[in-house]
Each structure stands twice: as structure tokens, then as C-alpha cells.
Amino acid sequence: MAAHGKLRRERGLQAEYEAQVKEMRWQLGEQLRCLELQGELRRELLQELAEFLRRRAEVELEYSRGLDKLAERFSGRGGRLGGSSREHQSFRKEPSLLSPLHCWAVLLQQTRQQSRESATLGEVLAGPLAQRLSHIAEDVGRLVKKSKDLEQQLQEELLEVVSELQTAKKTYQLYHTESMNAEAKLREAERQEEKRAGRSATSAPAPATDTGTLRKSSLKKGGRLVEKRQAKFLEHKLKCTKARNEYLLSLASVNAAVSNYYLHDVMDLMDCCDTGFHVALAQLLRSYVVAESRAQVSHMQGLGSLEEAVEALDPSGDKAKVLEVHAVAFCPPQRFDYHPHEGDEVAEIRLEMELRDEILPRAQNIQSRLDRQTIETEEVSKTLKATLQVLLEAVAAEDGDALDSLQASPSTESLKSTSSDAGARQAGRRRGQQQETETFYITKLQEYLSGRSVLAKLQAKHEKLQEAIQRGDKDEQDVSWAQYTQRKQQKSRRPRPSSQYNQKLFGGDMEKFIQASTESLRQECVSRKPRSEQKGAPLGVRGHEAREGRRVNVSGFESSGQPVPLVVESCIRFINLNGLQHEGIFRVSGAQPRVSEIRDAFERGEDPLVEGCTPHDLDAVAGVLKLYFRSLDPPLFPPDLFGELLASAELEAVAERVEHVGRLLTQLPAPTLVVLRYLFTFLNHLAQYSDENMMDPYNLAVCFGPTLLPVPAGQDPVALQGRVNQLVQTLIVQPSRVFPPVAVLPGPTYEKCMAPPSSGCLGDAQLEGLAGDNEPELEAGTMAQEDDLEGVMEAVACFAYTGRTAQELSFQRGDVLRLHERASGDWWRGECAGARGLIPHKYITLPGRPWPRPWTPCLRSSWERPPPAKALGWRPPAPLAPGPAA
Numbered sequence: 001m002a003a004h005g006k007l008r009r010e011r012g013l014q015a016e017y018e019a020q021v022k023e024m025r026w027q028l029g030e031q032l033r034c035l036e037l038q039g040e041l042r043r044e045l046l047q048e049l050a051e052f053l054r055r056r057a058e059v060e061l062e063y064s065r066g067l068d069k070l071a072e073r074f075s076g077r078g079g080r081l082g083g084s085s086r087e088h089q090s091f092r093k094e095p096s097l098l099s100p101l102h103c104w105a106v107l108l109q110q111t112r113q114q115s116r117e118s119a120t121l122g123e124v125l126a127g128p129l130a131q132r133l134s135h136i137a138e139d140v141g142r143l144v145k146k147s148k149d150l151e152q153q154l155q156e157e158l159l160e161v162v163s164e165l166q167t168a169k170k171t172y173q174l175y176h177t178e179s180m181n182a183e184a185k186l187r188e189a190e191r192q193e194e195k196r197a198g199r200s201a202t203s204a205p206a207p208a209t210d211t212g213t214l215r216k217s218s219l220k221k222g223g224r225l226v227e228k229r230q231a232k233f234l235e236h237k238l239k240c241t242k243a244r245n246e247y248l249l250s251l252a253s254v255n256a257a258v259s260n261y262y263l264h265d266v267m268d269l270m271d272c273c274d275t276g277f278h279v280a281l282a283q284l285l286r287s288y289v290v291a292e293s294r295a296q297v298s299h300m301q302g303l304g305s306l307e308e309a310v311e312a313l314d315p316s317g318d319k320a321k322v323l324e325v326h327a328v329a330f331c332p333p334q335r336f337d338y339h340p341h342e343g344d345e346v347a348e349i350r351l352e353m354e355l356r357d358e359i360l361p362r363a364q365n366i367q368s369r370l371d372r373q374t375i376e377t378e379e380v381s382k383t384l385k386a387t388l389q390v391l392l393e394a395v396a397a398e399d400g401d402a403l404d405s406l407q408a409s410p411s412t413e414s415l416k417s418t419s420s421d422a423g424a425r426q427a428g429r430r431r432g433q434q435q436e437t438e439t440f441y442i443t444k445l446q447e448y449l450s451g452r453s454v455l456a457k458l459q460a461k462h463e464k465l466q467e468a469i470q471r472g473d474k475d476e477q478d479v480s481w482a483q484y485t486q487r488k489q490q491k492s493r494r495p496r497p498s499s500q501y502n503q504k505l506f507g508g509d510m511e512k513f514i515q516a517s518t519e520s521l522r523q524e525c526v527s528r529k530p531r532s533e534q535k536g537a538p539l540g541v542r543g544h545e546a547r548e549g550r551r552v553n554v555s556g557f558e559s560s561g562q563p564v565p566l567v568v569e570s571c572i573r574f575i576n577l578n579g580l581q582h583e584g585i586f587r588v589s590g591a592q593p594r595v596s597e598i599r600d601a602f603e604r605g606e607d608p609l610v611e612g613c614t615p616h617d618l619d620a621v622a623g624v625l626k627l628y629f630r631s632l633d634p635p636l637f638p639p640d641l642f643g644e645l646l647a648s649a650e651l652e653a654v655a656e657r658v659e660h661v662g663r664l665l666t667q668l669p670a671p672t673l674v675v676l677r678y679l680f681t682f683l684n685h686l687a688q689y690s691d692e693n694m695m696d697p698y699n700l701a702v703c704f705g706p707t708l709l710p711v712p713a714g715q716d717p718v719a720l721q722g723r724v725n726q727l728v729q730t731l732i733v734q735p736s737r738v739f740p741p742v743a744v745l746p747g748p749t750y751e752k753c754m755a756p757p758s759s760g761c762l763g764d765a766q767l768e769g770l771a772g773d774n775e776p777e778l779e780a781g782t783m784a785q786e787d788d789l790e791g792v793m794e795a796v797a798c799f800a801y802t803g804r805t806a807q808e809l810s811f812q813r814g815d816v817l818r819l820h821e822r823a824s825g826d827w828w829r830g831e832c833a834g835a836r837g838l839i840p841h842k843y844i845t846l847p848g849r850p851w852p853r854p855w856t857p858c859l860r861s862s863w864e865r866p867p868p869a870k871a872l873g874w875r876p877p878a879p880l881a882p883g884p885a886a
Contacts, residue, residue: 013339017169021162023333024258028155030329031266032148035273038322039144042277043137045100048074049284050133056111057126071111098321099313100281106309107285110292110302121295129287135431136280139395139438146442147272154265154449161250161257161457164688165336168250171752172243173341179233179240180342186229193222235755238352242753245349245359248338249461253691255335256460257453262332265449270319272445275388275438276395278313283396285310349464351472361615362581362692363465369583369692370458377451384448387441394434454691461691505603507631510565514671517562563671563747564678567602571625572682574609576754579618580685581692586703590620598624629679630707636672639712646720649727657730662738674747676731677739681750683732701729793819795830795844809837817844 052074059066196219289303289310323330338347351359505513562569579585598620601608609621629636637645641664648660665673683700690696695703705725711717731738742749795817803810811817811832817839819830828839 017166017336017339020334020336021159024162025159027329027333028158030326032151032155034322034326034329035144035148035151035269038270038273039140039148042100042140042144045104046133046137046140046281048104050130050137052107053125053130053133053288057122067111071108075108098318099309100278100318102312103281103285103306103309106306110306121291124291125288129284129291132280132284132287136277136284139280140277143275143277143438144273147269150272150442150446150449151266151269153446154261154269154453157453158257158261161254162336165247165250165254168243168247169339172240172247175236175240175243175753176341176344179236182229182233182236186226186233189222189226189229193219193226196222238355238755239751239753241350241352241355242755244344244346245355246753248349249464251336251338252460252464253457256456258336259332260453260456262330264452266330267319268445268449270322271315272442274315274319275441276392278315278318279392279395282310282313348471349468351468356472358577359465359468363462363469365581365583366458366462366465366692369694370455370462373451373455373458377448377455380444380448380451384441384444387437387444391434391437391441394430394437397430457691505565505567506599506628507633509634510632510636510675511669511671513565514562563674565628565675566605566607567628568625568675568679569748570602570607570609571621571628572678572750573754574613574621575618575625575686576682576752577756578615579622579693580689582615582618583693585618585686585693585695586622586626586700587695588619590617590623594620595623595627599627602628626703626707629704630710635708635710636668636676637709638668641667642709642712645709645727646723649723649730654730654734658734658737661727661730665738666740670745670747673739673745677735677745678748678750680731680735680739684735685750685752687732697729697732698725700732701725704728704732793846795819795828795839795846797843798845799843801840801843803837807838809835809839811839819844819846 052070055070056067059070285306289307292303293300340347349359575582575585594617598608598613598617602624613621644664645661648657648664651657651660665676668676683704684697686693686695687697687700690699702725705721705728706717708728709724711720711724739745797811797813797815797817800812801810809817809830809832815832817830817832819828819839821829823829823838826841828841828844830836830839832839
């Protein structure tokens with residue numbers, strides 16, 4: 001019943017979110033329709049004015065009778081301005097609602113008062129003024145179209161941000177579910193441990209028997225199981241916290257973007273639609289007023305009324321009236337609320353001790369980014385205002401020519417000769433400059449709106465982070481920094497010997513390297529088989545190993561390996577933990593010596609990014625990742641598919657382009673597809689932080705285009721690079737649609753919220769096996785021998801050994817060494833002559849233990865590999881020289 005109730009709550013929250021997004025989509029559509037409606041209204045108004053002027057010129061000779069008929073005719077056309085739209089009818093019935101319509105009504109009223117007009121006035125009305133009206137109508141249509149396109153782009157960006165919010169919400173829910181499951185497993189392990197402890201306490205007075213020894217081993221196993229469960233729970237809890245933080249940041253960013261769009265962007269777009277319209281209409285009507293005043297002095301009273309109507313043209317007032325009429329479409333929607341997942345009571349960003357090193361620099365980076373973006377936006381705003389002033393002056397200058405000619409002409413007869421070819425050419429040049437200025441104005445407006453949107457989102461994130469930092473500074477921390485450092489050291493994974501593969505990592509074949517790594521692990525497994533399973537093993541050996549209880553799972557090694565090369569996986573994890581907000585990641589080059597050092601470490605099979613690297617090495621790590629892909633031979637994308645891939649990038653329809661690219665990528669080998677899916681899913685996640693790192697999908701495509709798709713020899717790289725970047729950008733934006741899912745192509749996938757490497761190396765299957773073992777399988781003799789390993793043992797050196805580092809001990813053949821614990825399969829931690837350090841296992845023998853317990857490496861998924869041997873400052877011992885067997 002509880003599960004059904006939880007499912008109903010989740011469905012209710014999802015339905016509420018979908019209804020809210022649906023309402024926003026409806027509002028956005030209404031806004032576009034309203035902008036288009038206003039454009040149609042203006043164009044119809046200009047068409048009516050143009051038709052009026054032409055007809056007015058035709059009936060000039062009819063004087064008062066023709067003018068009266070004309071006024072009555074246009075007054076009775078109730079449907080021309082309104083059509084079937086209720087909004088148009090409202091504006092038509094109340095002409096004082098909008099200032100342009102008010103001017104139109106005053107013009108009709110003045111026409112009824114006019115009685116006659118000269119033939120020259122008719123030529124003026126049918127010539128320059130009518131032509132100017134067509135120009136204004138063209139300008140209005142062009143501006144409305146560009147403004148509508150710009151608003152559609154802003155709406156798509158807004159909906160994309162809302163979609164990212166849903167993705168962040170789902171990610172948070174996923175990790176919170178995993179955290180709850182891990183906590184449940186931990187509680188179950190603790191209950192089992194308590195049961196074992198209770199049984200042990202009950203049977204404590206009994207004499208020590210084989211059964212007591214087995215129960216003691218079971219208690220130790222239970223303790224280790226609790227520790228593993230505890231580490232797993234802390235790891236999932238940290239992931240959940242990070243996912244929740246990202247969700248809350250996305251929530252604040254979305255609300256800021258929505259508020260900025262509704263309160264600022266829409267207003268500016270409406271101003272853009274009105275750019276020059278009121279000025280041009282005012283100049284045109286002023287020209288008409290001058291012509292009328294010269295022709296009909298007796299009608300000065302009517303013309304004065306029209307002049308007052310022209311002066312009443314008010315763009316801001318009209319905008320306010322339109323917003324009032326369409327209040328439902330333009331009012332900001334309801335804010336997105338935080339919906340906790342399955343009883344999660346945390347509703348704020350948490351400054352966990354483990355996340356302090358990440359959140360504090362991120363807040364500083366956002367503050368720096370805010371300062372720079374504010375300066376850039378202010379500069380763009382200044383340029384935008386200056387451009388608008390120049391554009392308005394250009395619009396007014398074109399209409400001012402006709403006005404000046406009317407005012408300077410001594411008689412109406414001379415108006416016939418005012419138009420000349422030189423003046424027409426000059427007007428044409430001026431009009432071309434006006435259109436260029438208009439295009440520049442639209443571009444700057446787009447930059448200004450985008451910058452202001454980025455400012456709003458960054459400011460929202462910065463405020464949230466500052467609140468979290470202030471709360472973290474005021475609240476008392478349950479865990480001190482010393483405990484935090486100790487916990488981080490406990491989470492550091494145990495080192496392992498460097499892997500030795502025959503295949504080259506950098507500059508080699510990635511597919512062969514993956515196969516070689518798998519084969520190497522398989523061979524290592526076979527070499528670690530118990531002697532009883534090897535061919536020709538004596539029966540005594542088989543019996544002894546059966547008593548020892550050793551098992552080696554060959555299939556486990558065969559199925560492990562590196563489906564994603566260690567260099568790719570480790571670099572991506574390092575950037576995820578330290579550099580998602582790093583400005584210019586992959587664009588800024590790292591120090592070449594550091595890049596070479598990290599590359600050489602990976603080439604030796606080590607992982608230098610587990611320890612020894614700091615966030616200052618981010619650019620070098622990013623350079624190593626690009627260097628690896630750039631040096632692959634053959635490249636990830638085969639040259640024979642280069643032409644087809646570039647051809648698919650030219651498809652305009654996104655769905656068609658994605659489908660075509662996905663079909664071409666199915667021709668690649670499965671290991672290559674797994675690596676590409678891992679890489680591009682990471683790049684898609686990285687692009688979501690473009691507000692902070694300034695690396696949007698296009699910038700990332702510019703960085704990775706030449707790296708992943710080198711132009712084949714004989715072709716022009718400059719001519720093809722644009723299409724290469726377009727293809728890579730498509731893969732970054734649509735990785736989930738281009739690459740096959742895990743159900744179709746099994747393999748590791750990129751996780752958005754990663755945690756630092758944990759100390760545990762047992763996989764989930766092994767943990768479940770431990771939890772399910774109610775009875776131990778090992779015999780009493782074996783368990784007793786294993787218990788001896790927990791204390792201090794003595795061993796005898798079979799060969800002389802000279803330490804190569806400060807951590808390794810030097811000794812002579814026959815020396816007695818004290819062993820404390822195993823460091824790995826090849827090394828012990830012990831002491832010799834009072835000095836402590838590392839002792840090679842192959843150089844010593846253990847008295848009474850001819851068959852030492854083999855060390856089996858921890859094989860988890862490739863993203864949980866133990867740190868390299870170099871992390872502890874030691875290396876595997878050199879091969880043994882010929883000599884007697886140990």
C-alpha cells in the first residue's frame with residue numbers, strides 16, 4: 001500500500017509539472033500570436049492609409065462631394081482593421097485604446113471637414129506619401145518577422161532550460177533512490193551483525209571448538225560487510241546531495257530565466273517590433289498635415305486636431321495597453337517549486353564537508369563570471385541604445401525630406417519638380433544604410449537579451465550558493481576537518497601494480513588495446529588458478545587447496561577489462577569532480593611538461609589522477625584527454641565514413657540529421673560505440689554549465705572536431721571544418737538519440753553526479769554473496785591459518801634484495817623479517833632490523849605456510865578501479881634471478 005501511495009504522489013507531482021509546462025507553452029504561443037497580431041494590425045493600418053491617399057488623389061477634383069463619400073466609405077468599413085479577431089474588433093470599437101488608431105479616427109473626421117483640394121496636392125498624395133507608406137509597411141513586416149524569430153529562439157532556450165530542470169529532477173530522484181537502497185542494505189547488514197554478535201555472546205562460556213572458530217570468522221566477515229555497506233551508503237548519500245544541489249541550482253536558474261523573459265525580454269521584443277513605426281507614421285502624417293495646410297488654409301482647425309493626434313502617438317502607452325488587453329498571455333507564470341523525492345526533507349543546498357572544496361571555488365568563479373558578464377552586458381546596452389538612436393534618426397531623416405520640400409516650396413506647382421534621379425539614388429543609399437543599421441540593431445538586441453538572461457541565471461545560482469556558504473559558516477560542523485581528512489584518506493582506493501599490456505595506449509589502436517587488457521586480465525586469472533585445477537597437479541595439492549577453500553572466477557576476469565580506457569574514464573572523472581565550472585575547459589591549453597608527465601603515467605598503466613593532481617591541473621588533464629583521442633591510430637571515426645558523416649551534418653531537419661548519423665554510427669565496432677557514448681554524454685553534461693564555463697556545445701565542438709574527425713589527406717581542412725564542427729555539435733547535443741541505449745549496447749555509462757573513489761573494492765554481487773552466507777565454507781584449519789595473518793609473522797629471506805625507493809627495505813639472504821600485513825599481492829608491510837617498509841613477497845618464504853593464501857585483485861566496473869601502485873610510492877619487484885625455489 002505504501003508503494004502505491006508513493007507512486008500516486010510521484011504521478012501527481014509529474015502531472016503538476018507537465019500541467020505547468022503546458023500552461024507556459026500555451027502562454028508562449030499566445031505571445032507569438034499577439035506579436036503577429038500587432039504586426040498585422042500595423043500592416044493593415046498602413047494599407048488603409050495608402051489606399052486612402054490614392055483614393056484621395058483620385059477624388060481631389062470632386063472636392064467636397066467626393067471627400068464626403070470617401071470619409072463615409074472608410075468609416076463604414078468596420079471589418080477591414082478587425083477582421084474576425086475579437087482583439088481587432090475591440091481596438092476598432094475603441095479607437096482611443098491605441099494611439100495609431102486614434103490618429104486614424106481623427107484623420108477621417110478632418111476629411112469630412114475638407115471641401116476641395118488642388119490637383120498638385122493629389123499628385124503629392126499619390127506619389128511620395130503613398131510610396132513612403134509602402135516602405136513603412138515593408139519595414140514593419142521585416143521587423144515583426146525578425147522580432148518573432150528572435151522571440152521563438154528565446155522561447156526555445158527557455159523551454160530547453162525547463163527541460164534541463166526536469167532532467168536534473170530525474171537525476172536527483174535516481175540518486176536519492178540509490179541512497180535509500182544503500183541505507184536499507186546498511187541497516188540490514190547491521191541487523192545481521194547484531195544477530196551474530198548476540199549468538200556469539202550466548203555461546204561465549206563454551207569451550208573453544210571448531211564451531212567457535214567458524215563463528216569467530218563469521219563475525220569478522222559481518223564486520224567487514226558493515227564497513228563496506230557503510231562506505232557504499234556514504235558514497236550514494238554524497239551523490240544524492242550533489243544531485244539535489246544541482247536540482248536546486250537548476251530550479252533557481254529556471255525561475256530566474258522565466259522571470260527575466262516575461263518581465264524584460266518580452267518588453268524589449270515589443271519595443272523592437274515598434275522600432276521606427278511610430279516615428280515613420282508621425283513623419284508621414286506631418287507631411288500630410290503640411291500639404292493639407294498649404295492647400296486648404298480654411299481647414300486649419302481640423303488639421304490642428306490631427307496634429308494633436310499625431311503628437312499623442314505613444315509607443316510605451318500602446319505597449320502598456322496591449323499588455324493590459326492580453327494580460328493572461330503576458331503575465332509571468334507560477335514559479336517552479338521544489339518537489340522533494342520520496343520524503344526527502346532537505347529543501348536547500350547543503351554545504352557538506354566533502355563538497356566544500358567544490359562549492360567555495362564555484363561560488364568565486366560565478367562571482368567573477370558575474371562581474372565580467374555585467375560589464376559586457378552594460379557595454380552591449382550602451383551600443384544598443386546608440387544604435388537605436390541612429391536607426392530612429394535614419395527613419396526620421398527619410399520622412400523629413402518630403403516635409404522639408406513642402407515647407408521650403410513657395411507654391412504647390414513647384415512640388416512636381418522636387419523629385420529627381422539624384423535624390424532617388426541618395427534615398428536608395430540612405431535606405432540601404434538604414435537596413436544595415438537595423439540588422440546590426442537586431443544583432444545587438446540578441447546579444448543584450450542573451451547576456452541579461454545569463455546574468456539572471458548566474459545571479460540566482462550565486463545567491464543560492466552564498467546562502468549555503470553562510471549557513472555552513474554559521475552552523476556547527478559535526479565532523480572536524482581532521483576527521484574529514486582521515487575519511488578522505490580512508491576513501492582512497494588501494495594501489496595496484498601497474499598493468500602490463502602489449503598494446504600501445506597513446507598512438508595505438510583503441511579497440512585492440514581494450515581486447516588486450518581483457519586478455520591480460522584473463523591470463524592473470526589463469527595464472528592465479530589453484531594448483532589443484534592445473535594440469536597434472538598432485539592429489540595432495542588438490543586436497544590441500546580444497547581445504548584452503550580457494551576459488552578463482554575466470555569468467556570474472558574475462559568479463560572485466562577496460563571497456564572504457566582508463567585514461568578516458570579517469571580524466572572525465574577528474575573533470576567531473578573539479579572542472580565542470582572551470583572557465584575555458586578544453587579551450588585553454590595546459591602546461592606541456594605536465595601533460596607529458598600525466599600521459600607517460602597512463603602509458604605505464606598507472607592512474608596519476610587519483611592522487612597527486614589538484615584543480616590547477618585541469619587544463620593539463622583536459623589536454624591529455626584530447627591528446628589521447630587525437631593520437632589514436634586508426635581514429636575513432638574511420639576515414640571511409642568521413643564523407644557520409646559530413647553529408648549528414650548538412651541536413652537541416654534535426655530529427656532527420658540525428659537519425660542519419662545514428663544509422664551511420666551503427667557501422668562502428670561495439671567497443672568504439674561504448675567509448676563514444678561515454679565521451680559525448682560527458683560533453684553534453686559539461687555544456688549544461690556553459691553559463692559558468694563559457695563552453696557551449698558549439699565551443700566544445702570547435703575543440704573536439706579536429707581531434708575526433710581529422711580531415712583526410714587530400715581534402716581542404718578549412719572548407720570542411722565548419723561541417724565537422726556541426727556534426728560534433730549534433731553528437732554533443734543529442735547523445736541519447738544518436739547512440740544506442742545500454743539495453744541495446746551493454747557497457748559503462750557516464751554518471752552526472754560522481755563521488756571520489758571509495759575504499760571498498762568489493763562489487764555489489766560480492767557484497768550480496770557475503771550477506772547471504774549464513775554458514776562459512778572454510779574449514780577450521782584454514783581459518784586458523786588466516787587468523788595468523790592478522791598478527792605479526794616471521795619470514796626468512798630467500799634472496800638478497802636492495803630497496804629502490806625510501807619505502808622499500810633492503811635485506812640479505814637468510815635474514816629474519818617480521819611481517820605485519822599484506823600491502824598487495826606482491827608486497828608485505830613489515831620490518832627488518834628495526835626499520836619499517838615494504839618487503840617483496842617473492843623474495844621471502846613463510847615457515848609452516850607452503851601454500852600462502854593467494855591475493856585476488858578487486859575487479860569492479862572500470863570506473864571503480866584501485867589507484868595505481870605509484871600512489872603509495874612503490875613499484876612491483878623486478879623478476880627473480882635464477883636460483884633455488886622459495
